[in-house]
Amino acid sequence: xxxxxxxxLHLIAIPLVRPFRTSFGESTExxxxxxxxxxxxxxxxxECVSDVEPSFSEEWNEGAWxxxxxxxxxxxxxAGDLExxxxxxxxxxxxxxPMAKATLVNAVLDAELRAQGRSLASYLGAVRxxxxxxxxxxxxxxxxxxxxxxxxxxxxxxxxxxxxxxxGTDVERVGAVREANPEILLSxxxxxxxxxxxxxxxxxxxxxxxxxxxxxxxxEDVWEHSLLQREIRTDICLDESIRSAADARAAIELGACRIxxxxxxxxxxxxxxxxxxxxASELDVPxxxxxxxxxGVGRSTNLALAALPNFRLPGDTSATSRYFADDLTEPxxxxxxxxxxxxxxxxxxxEPDPRRLExxxxxxxxxxxx
Ligand code: OSB
Ligand code: MG
Numbered sequence: 585x586x587x588x589x590x591x592x593l594h595l596i597a598i599p600l601v602r603p604f605r606t607s608f609g610e611s612t613e614x615x616x617x618x619x620x621x622x623x624x625x626x627x628x629x630x631e632c633v634s635d636v637e638p639s640f641s642e643e644w645n646e647g648a649w650x651x652x653x654x655x656x657x658x659x660x661x662x663a664g665d666l667e668x669x670x671x672x673x674x675x676x677x678x679x680x681x682p683m684a685k686a687t688l689v690n691a692v693l694d695a696e697l698r699a700q701g702r703s704l705a706s707y708l709g710a711v712r713x714x715x716x717x718x719x720x721x722x723x724x725x726x727x728x729x730x731x732x733x734x735x736x737x738x739x740x741x742x743x744x745x746x747x748x749x750x751x752g753t754d755v756e757r758v759g760a761v762r763e764a765n766p767e768i769l770l771s772x773x774x775x776x777x778x779x780x781x782x783x784x785x786x787x788x789x790x791x792x793x794x795x796x797x798x799x800x801x802x803x804e805d806v807w808e809h810s811l812l813q814r815e816i817r818t819d820i821c822l823d824e825s826i827r828s829a830a831d832a833r834a835a836i837e838l839g840a841c842r843i844x845x846x847x848x849x850x851x852x853x854x855x856x857x858x859x860x861x862x863x864a865s866e867l868d869v870p871x872x873x874x875x876x877x878x879x880g881v882g883r884s885t886n887l888a889l890a891a892l893p894n895f896r897l898p899g900d901t902s903a904t905s906r907y908f909a910d911d912l913t914e915p916x917x918x919x920x921x922x923x924x925x926x927x928x929x930x931x932x933x934x935e936p937d938p939r940r941l942e943x944x945x946x947x948x949x950x951x952x953x954x
Pocket of ligand 2: 824
């Protein structure tokens with residue numbers, strides 16, 4: 585048990601090496617909240633996966649900042665002595681807001697593990713020391729540019745290519761990438777841009793031997809995903825629709841997906857993410873680790889999670905060079921075999937470099953017990 589002395593919030597911005605476009609919008613820089621939690625014993629870091637606008641989910645940076653400052657942090661200070669496994673129950677008086685909650689769950693866990701000198705991977709139950717990496721490729725300005733980008737990532741060693749798709753260009757783009765690369769593991773992510781009435785598109789995509797189709801329909805349409813899955817051969821993977829282990833169980837039992845994307849931030853942090861992993865494992869459904877273009881803080885967190893046994897497919901955590909020219913932490917470098925090492929230092933195993941953090945910080949606020 586330990587006491588939280590202070591929570592320091594940083595709003596940071598780092599340019600992306602290339603714009604990232606999905607069916608819901610385009611980013612040219614990564615803007616997010618980092619929390620630095622200081623306990624009586626150690627310091628821990630948590631990265632919030634919300635974005636500038638509430639497009640991927642209802643959460644967004646300014647909302648998450650106020651949620652943490654005005655509701656979640658005061659509840660943690662009031663709770664007194666605490667351990668990471670209790671944080672979610674202390675915060676459960678707030679409905680929803682998994683990304684804001686995850687920031688604190690993960691930061692408190694990081695501090696706790698650093699105080700014990702134990703790595704996050706070992707605490708979670710890692711079974712491997714390297715993780716297979718895929719890359720998520722944004723919607724490109726043209727098919728030619730897309731083919732060039734995909735060829736570049738494959739040359740670097742990435743083991744799975746995921747194409748962001750949207751109505752209009754989907755079949756042509758995916759067909760072109762498949763034709764140029766008949767053997768690769770290829771998947772697509774629609775970020776909820778389609779409706780059940782678009783079933784003809786998915787039947788055409790069936791011809792390309794995709795590893796999966798990620799989140800084709802609206803995040804609340806779990807039933808409709810089950811209807812779609814009955815009609816197509818390709819496995820559906822859910823991302824946005826899964827916000828808890830209970831959601832994962834319901835979606836799998838309903839036949840709405842045969843694969844689950846786990847993003848710890850989307851489900852309220854690392855401890856719920858491990859429960860999603862366990863439910864999927866029990867139901868013999870493979871999972872893989874998604875990403876939200878995190879800095880080295882969030883990606884190191886994700887690498888530890890991706891070392892659990894039921895992470896059976898290459899994830900979206902890519903090397904630093906795929907995202908940033910200058911990250912907050914030391915660069916994560918892809919090995920020629922397309923893997924990244926699971927951090928083995930205490931906690932998440934990395935810390936933001938103070939100089940880089942300062943250069944990236946737009947705003948800071950220190951929260952303490954009243
Ligand atoms: O749907 O998986 C997604 C990035 C931002 C928001 C949503 C998604 C993504 C990605 C990028 O696909 C994955 C990564 O490289 O971090
Ligand atoms: Mg996705």
